Structures are given as C-alpha cells and as structure tokens.
Amino acid sequence: xxxxxxxxxxxxxxxxxxxxxxxxxxxxxxxxxxxxxxxxxxxxxxxxxxxxxxxxxxxxxxxxxxxxxxxxxxxxxxxxxxxxxxxxxxxxxxxxxxxxxxxxxxxxxxxxxxxxxxxxxxxxx
Amino acid sequence: xxxxxxxxxxxxxxxxxxxxxxxxxxxxxxxxxxxxxxxxxxxxxxxxxxxxxxxxxxxxxxxxxxxxxxxxxxxxxxxxxxxxxxxxxxxxxxxxxxxxxxxxxxxxxxxxxxxxxxxxxxxxx
Numbered sequence: 001x002x003x004x005x006x007x008x009x010x011x012x013x014x015x016x017x018x019x020x021x022x023x024x025x026x027x028x029x030x031x032x033x034x035x036x037x038x039x040x041x042x043x044x045x046x047x048x049x050x051x052x053x054x055x056x057x058x059x060x061x062x063x064x065x066x067x068x069x070x071x072x073x074x075x076x077x078x079x080x081x082x083x084x085x086x087x088x089x090x091x092x093x094x095x096x097x098x099x100x101x102x103x104x105x106x107x108x109x110x111x112x113x114x115x116x117x118x119x120x121x122x123x124x125x
Numbered sequence: 126x127x128x129x130x131x132x133x134x135x136x137x138x139x140x141x142x143x144x145x146x147x148x149x150x151x152x153x154x155x156x157x158x159x160x161x162x163x164x165x166x167x168x169x170x171x172x173x174x175x176x177x178x179x180x181x182x183x184x185x186x187x188x189x190x191x192x193x194x195x196x197x198x199x200x201x202x203x204x205x206x207x208x209x210x211x212x213x214x215x216x217x218x219x220x221x222x223x224x225x226x227x228x229x230x231x232x233x234x235x236x237x238x239x240x241x242x243x244x245x246x247x248x249x250x
Contacts, residue, residue, distance in 0.1 A: 005135070005136055006134070007133070007134060008134075012131065013241070014241070055246060059243040060240055062240060090232075091231075097227075097229060098132070101226035106218040106222070107219055109211075110219070111136075115186060118138050118139055118184040118185045119185075121184060
C-alpha cells in the first residue's frame with residue numbers, strides 16, 4: 001500500500017495464479033512456522049485452504065516451492081525449497097520496485113482528487 | 126498483462142475501491158456508449174452492477190466522475206465529467222508506467238522458472 005494505492009501482482013501459469021499477494025504471505029508464514037498447518041493458523045486460514053494454495057504453487061513452477069515431510073493428520077513439517085526462497089525474494093523485489101515507481105506525478109494528481117471518506121450512497125435511486 | 130504478470134492497481138477511499146481495473150474499463154465504455162446501460166451491456170455486466178460501480182466512483186472523488194441525465198427506466202444518457210476523464214487518463218498512465226517498470230531482471234528470473242502449464246493436481250493427498 002503506497003498511500004491510497006494498492007498494487008497486486010499476480011503471476012500466471014496457464015489459467016492458474018502461480019504467485020500473488022496471498023501465496024507470498026503463505027510462503028513467508030511456512031518459512032517462519034515450519035508447517036502448512038501452523039502457517040494457515042498464523043494467517044487465520046483453514047488447513048484445507050492453505051494446502052490448496054501450496055498445491056497450486058507446487059504445480060506451477062519448475063520444481064515445488066514447498067517441501068513437505070510425511071507425518072500426522074495434517075502432514076508433518078514443511079519448508080521452502082531453494083526455488084521457493086528465490087521466487088519469494090524476487091516477487092518481493094518486484095513489488096518494491098513497482099511501489100517505488102508508483103510514487104510519481106500521476107499518482108499524486110489522483111490522490112489529490114480523492115475524498116478522505118466516501119459520500120453517503122444514494123441507494124434510493 | 127506483461128507476459129505472465131498481471132498488475133492490478135486499486136485506489137482506495139476509506140474502505141471503498143475508488144478506482145480499479147473494472148471501474149476504469151467501465152468509464153471507458155461509458156465514454157464510448159454514452160450511457161450506463163449501454164456500457165454495462167458492452168461489458169456483459171448487469172445494469173445494477175454497472176450502476177453500483179458508478180455510484181461508488183461518484184462517492185469517492187471530489188466531484189462525480191460520471192454525469193447522468195434523467196430519463197427512461199434505466200436512466201438517460203451518461204458521460205464522463207472533466208474529473209472523470211482526468212482520473213481515467215492518469216490511472217492508465219500509472220498502469221503503463223508500472224508495466225514498463227515491471228519489465229526487469231526479477232520478473233525475467235521469475236518467468237524463467239514458471240512452467241508453461243501447471244502439473245496435474247495431487248488432489249488425492
């Protein structure tokens with residue numbers, strides 16, 4: 001978020017989103033928590049949802065981004081592969097580059113015409 | 126879309142999205158079609174949805190982006206205000222700037238590790 005602006009970067013593999021804001025946050029949480037279930041919990045996401053996002057990522061890149069160890073009900077531990085760390089780092093780099101680049105005249109002009117809060121809706125119309 | 130990358134820019138006014146990809150396309154369609162209903166039809170969007178997007182835009186900026194003339198069931202004609210044209214132009218300018226800026230090493234590295242199509246899902250797991 002740069003002031004009023006939110007920049008969302010999505011990398012596609014065919015029709016699937018191979019990397020985006022939610023998946024990047026999940027990779028970071030997996031690196032920190034050491035498991036998919038722990039990462040899901042930390043992000044307030046169901047295990048099923050976290051697992052599906054990991055499954056999508058793992059199918060879209062040359063090699064899986066997340067390596068899992070077998071175990072327990074909700075799987076054992078999980079960690080980022082070398083490619084996982086590299087993809088996450090470059091995605092963040094790209095994001096920072098674009099946020100820096102967005103700090104320009106057109107954005108200032110847009111921001112200066114934005115209200116602080118929206119007017120009330122004329123829903124009756 | 127720059128190769129595999131999609132950049133979505135959203136401008137917020139409080140919790141509402143004052144401008145984004147769908148709203149910018151709608152503004153262009155209104156300028157071209159001369160009415161909200163015509164623009165909605167051109168984009169395969171219901172009149173209600175188009176009207177709600179216009180309502181949100183009109184509440185988020187210093188002055189409304191879309192001016193409507195009273196009339197018929199689904200309103201009369203509609204056109205962009207001066208601010209509407211200016212906001213649309215600057216939004217497109219910002220978008221082009223970021224797409225240009227995204228054409229860089231980190232993106233090339235990411236793209237080179239993306240598969241052409243995803244592997245099949247291991248949904249059985």
